[in-house]
Amino acid sequence: MLNILENLKYTKSHEWIKFNGNVARVGISDHAQHELTDIVFVELPTIGKVANAGQTITVVESVKVAADIYSPVSGKVTAINTQLESNPGLINSDPYGEGWIFELETNDSGTDLLSANDYRSLIS
């Protein structure tokens, strides 16, 4: 069974989000990286970009396909994981840790975010 961290929230489109005050960190789930297989390119968003909940914020490319990443909440991009420029495979090897993609400054606690249990049911 693929990994689902209990302390994170998830979206139906397989992103995870971790809130820390008014900063939220976002990545994609273990299930998502497993479906995509080898990630070879990440088009990181620019810092300062305005993100709208449910809209495409960036793109992650595997060997086979380009996949849109949707922002789980509305806010402004304040940090991006530049490690992914030279090592996009971090998303595969450590999707919840070193494979994080971007951070948002946000007051939006999110609508339609799934708990770990709900996400588990979704992908079963």
Place this chain on the structure above:
Amino acid sequence: MNKTFLYDEHVSLNAKMVDFAGFLMPVSYDSIINEHLNVRNHSGIFDVSHMGEIFVSGKDAEKFLQYVVVNNVNKLSDGKIIYTPICYENGGVVDDILIYKKMNCDYMIVANASNVEKVYNWLKTTSKNFEVNILNKSSEFSMVAIQGPKTPALMEKAGFNILDLKYYTFKNSVFNDFPILISRTGYTGEHGFEIILPNEGVKSLWNHFFKAGIEFNLKPIGLGARDTLRLEVCFSLYGHELTESINPIEADIGWTVDLTKSDFIGKKNLLNPVTRKLVGFEMVDKSIPRGGYQVFADNKNVGFVTSGSFLPYINKNMGLAIVNNEYTSVNSKIQIEIRQKMYNAVVVKKPFYSPFNKR
């Protein structure tokens, strides 16, 4: 959905399965990149049982094939294989196939999985005035391919005498009382073989190779790596570089078309000069080109990408594209439109990679 006779083996190896040409096939077992590198560095085994086998025999077999394909079938002697497109009158491609000459008046065609019915029907229609028998035996046969520099040693260890088998030739052999056909052919550019045998024998053959392959680092390889491997050496894939609207000359495989043949389907149109051609290109800006993306140059749309990917062995983002004649020379600067933005690329020589060891 069809399954090959190796379906259970793929599932037990934890393969990710996808629908390909109506067959449930493994796209990868481990990772596309690892599988690709394993073929270039060691050896890999592929289930290609979804491909079709059509037999053409009878008094007019050679005459008919000479008429219905674009390459010169007269060149074939017993035990030899030829690669050729089959074209419509307008030069567009029905499929690209291999023809094996078993003996006079007795040939076997191997066709792409997605085109087997189409090829069979086309051969039936176009052979009306020839004394030939056309039999589609695809459902009786399975096929595996083994490719990579360690393959010859692996084949010998597995008990198959292939050291004298030249490129694009085949021999008959036996495995567990099953008649098998071993050809020195493949879709990766590496030294390798393809083996065709009755369905009932393929499972034990697959496992036999795994046993023999341990010391050669043999791994199972899925369709994902099959695609990146063929693209790295610039082999055409039907539906991408060859289609019903892209002819073999445009696809830059004019060497497969013998225009000196007296008559064959498509000859008239293939004699016309082409206005566009298939080129290889390398991304200059960091992004991944994919089939269908448009190609621009001098602010005009000048063509389209037929295939593109990150290529694991040479570690670059590259692709193939049909572009107008003006932009086909090596070093031509082009742009690829990716998600509504332009990214710079440059036309380069084909193939992108040529394996050191003889194929």
